[in-house]
Amino acid sequence: MKRRDLLRSFGAAMTTSALVSPAAAAELKGFPEQTAMSADHLPRPAMKGGGFQVFTQENDRKILAAVFDRLIPSDKFGPSASEAGCLEFLDDQLAGRYGEGRALYLEGPVRPENEEAIMGSPQFTQTPRQRYEDGLKALEAYAKATDGVAFHALSPGRIDEILSGLEEGKIELPNGVKGKWFFELMLQNAREGYLADPLYGGNRDMAGWKMIGFPGARYDYRPYIERQGENLKLEPVSLIPKD
Amino acid sequence: MANWKKIGAGIAVIAVVAAIGAGGWAWHSLNTVASNVADDTTRLADFKSTDQAAIERGEYVMRLGDCSACHTRENGKFAGGYEIGTPFGTLVSSNITPDAGTGIGSMTERDFFNAVRQGIGQHGMLYPAMPFTAYRKFSDQDMHDLWAYMSTVTPVKHDIDENAGMKFPYNIRLAMAGWDMLFFDNSGFRVDGSKDDAWNRGKYIVDGGGHCAACHSPRNMLGAEMGSAYLQGGNLGEWFAPDLTSNPHAGLGTASAQDIANYLQTGSDGVAVAAGPMAEAVEHSTQYFSKADALAVGTYLKSLPASATQPGPVQPVDTPAMQKVALAYEVNCSACHGLGGEGIEGMVPAFKANHGLLSSDATNMIHAMLQGARAAHTHDRQTAAGMPAFDWKMDDRQIADLLTFVRNSWGNTATPVAASDVGRLREFLKASKKMATP
Numbered sequence A: 001m002k003r004r005d006l007l008r009s010f011g012a013a014m015t016t017s018a019l020v021s022p023a024a025a026a027e028l029k030g031f032p033e034q035t036a037m038s039a040d041h042l043p044r045p046a047m048k049g050g051g052f053q054v055f056t057q058e059n060d061r062k063i064l065a066a067v068f069d070r071l072i073p074s075d076k077f078g079p080s081a082s083e084a085g086c087l088e089f090l091d092d093q094l095a096g097r098y099g100e101g102r103a104l105y106l107e108g109p110v111r112p113e114n115e116e117a118i119m120g121s122p123q124f125t126q127t128p129r130q131r132y133e134d135g136l137k138a139l140e141a142y143a144k145a146t147d148g149v150a151f152h153a154l155s156p157g158r159i160d161e162i163l164s165g166l167e168e169g170k171i172e173l174p175n176g177v178k179g180k181w182f183f184e185l186m187l188q189n190a191r192e193g194y195l196a197d198p199l200y201g202g203n204r205d206m207a208g209w210k211m212i213g214f215p216g217a218r219y220d221y222r223p224y225i226e227r228q229g230e231n232l233k234l235e236p237v238s239l240i241p242k243d
Numbered sequence B: 001m002a003n004w005k006k007i008g009a010g011i012a013v014i015a016v017v018a019a020i021g022a023g024g025w026a027w028h029s030l031n032t033v034a035s036n037v038a039d040d041t042t043r044l045a046d047f048k049s050t051d052q053a054a055i056e057r058g059e060y061v062m063r064l065g066d067c068s069a070c071h072t073r074e075n076g077k078f079a080g081g082y083e084i085g086t087p088f089g090t091l092v093s094s095n096i097t098p099d100a101g102t103g104i105g106s107m108t109e110r111d112f113f114n115a116v117r118q119g120i121g122q123h124g125m126l127y128p129a130m131p132f133t134a135y136r137k138f139s140d141q142d143m144h145d146l147w148a149y150m151s152t153v154t155p156v157k158h159d160i161d162e163n164a165g166m167k168f169p170y171n172i173r174l175a176m177a178g179w180d181m182l183f184f185d186n187s188g189f190r191v192d193g194s195k196d197d198a199w200n201r202g203k204y205i206v207d208g209g210g211h212c213a214a215c216h217s218p219r220n221m222l223g224a225e226m227g228s229a230y231l232q233g234g235n236l237g238e239w240f241a242p243d244l245t246s247n248p249h250a251g252l253g254t255a256s257a258q259d260i261a262n263y264l265q266t267g268s269d270g271v272a273v274a275a276g277p278m279a280e281a282v283e284h285s286t287q288y289f290s291k292a293d294a295l296a297v298g299t300y301l302k303s304l305p306a307s308a309t310q311p312g313p314v315q316p317v318d319t320p321a322m323q324k325v326a327l328a329y330e331v332n333c334s335a336c337h338g339l340g341g342e343g344i345e346g347m348v349p350a351f352k353a354n355h356g357l358l359s360s361d362a363t364n365m366i367h368a369m370l371q372g373a374r375a376a377h378t379h380d381r382q383t384a385a386g387m388p389a390f391d392w393k394m395d396d397r398q399i400a401d402l403l404t405f406v407r408n409s410w411g412n413t414a415t416p417v418a419a420s421d422v423g424r425l426r427e428f429l430k431a432s433k434k435m436a437t438p
Helices: A003-019 A058-071 A086-095 A112-119 A128-147 A156-167 A179-195 A204-212 B004-022 B033-037 B052-065 B067-071 B109-118 B140-150 B173-183 B197-207 B257-266 B276-284 B291-302 B320-332 B363-371 B396-407 B419-428
Strands: B083-086 B089-092
Touching: A058 A086, A058 A128, A058 A156, A058 A179, A086 A128, A086 A179, A128 A156, A128 A179, A156 A179, A179 A204, B033 B109, B052 B067, B052 B140, B067 B276, B109 B140, B197 B291, B257 B276, B257 B291, B320 B396, B363 B396, B363 B419, B396 B419
Parallel strands: none
Antiparallel strands: B083 B089
């Protein structure tokens, strides 16, 4: 069933639910004997070595680094987004399920007229990977048209100006790329790369976690519950620690 | 399913070798006169006991012997089919339902006595993976009752060719005669008049039906239990059955008879929680022991003189290198096993003073880390709590260090765990490698 059909049929299902056999649910008896993790429950670490898979063009990486490092610049609190591995993180994500939009509904709207109003947020028929392909091209074209140089060659101040314009919806990018939505995608992914577990390629040396004081993948905080109002100085821990 | 029964491997293999070596005939070990007390005219298929009391007692004997551990698989109750892998082929447990064609329906009671107590089955001598060496101690009364119970089992048609998977010459049953001659003590249980009834009952269960020594005694190179190290701990390959003598360091020295009884009846004595093959033994067999019998076993075990095992040299854990390990313990283990290694009573084992884990053989600890474990599910303790596996997130060195830390904290002292031992078991269990990260 397509998602929107599902949404529309929801009301009907509620009223007729008495007719739906509850026996359709699988019944579990006892408990699982094995406690080893099955493959589909394991995290999928990003692996270096093969180089970039999606951002294979150096210029694309330069544009992205230029944007990311304005969103999270290097300062006394920590490294910049690109220094912390956010490009590698994003490349790995875009090369896999996230990039393919596996969890997204990507077919056209049933009723295009007011779909944004129905859904409460912008909807896309492109995968995230395609959105980056088009978005980076559009940024480059925009810089060439307005400033006559490559995007990555713009001054930090000028990049801030463009990013602000995109964020506020004041700048439209060429080729139908919605500037505001592409900005939001990049912002979200930069944050994710900076704060996700290092096993996914970003947050190198747990720099993001150290910056905000997040203690990482710990199981139990009972030893600390009583110690309120105190800087606990907890060392962050990755889900798959290096040592 | 635990592979501990791989001990059958050693035994089966050795049986042949020994037979060839011995080359003789063993009249005493093959003497079946003890079975003459049983009827030799009525086949099981033609008999259905109506003696309710005997049937109930027989069911209890079946629990003592844990027959279903090996004889009940997905094919039906007692229909056999449990495969015991050996390097020389696969041995399969028999269908012991009263079906005349495929089970033991055409056995008389005497045939049944011969199979269970003497190791002589319908097709010839049995491989000692069937623990007849221990069952030899079953009293005539218990055997009669067991027979009554077996007559009430529903016949299941399920054909089994037990040793078809054994390669030549290991498929020759007569070869078992040599092994029996060397290692089969063909004598019944002898009451020790100098000890009380509870002690004698305990010994009867431990040495007989319970076949505790099958796991808890070390085995010699020919796969036979070593009497000289009786119940001092046996390595089952991927598990280690700990020392059950009164050794205060690695044995039951600090446990009371009642603690042992609690462990057998519920799967935990409040400190240790049975894992692996012992969890299975508790689930299928020992939780059914009566209070008196469980206590009798405890009483008997407490009477065993302590083994000579000494604690390992003290391994300091307050070094800077071990601080990192302490953090790994806090982060990964303390939620369940406690910051002070105190565990959760009856559910998650304590490490502090858990003597069964402090033997120099750390196989159980490594096993639990690599594959996780599931506590016994018993009438008294229904949770059957799980220990998660850590193979995917820790390498051999990390696991070894953590276990060394656990074995030497909170007053424990035990030999450090070697990373190479973790690596060996990881390979053997086909556990996954630590995941590679950026």
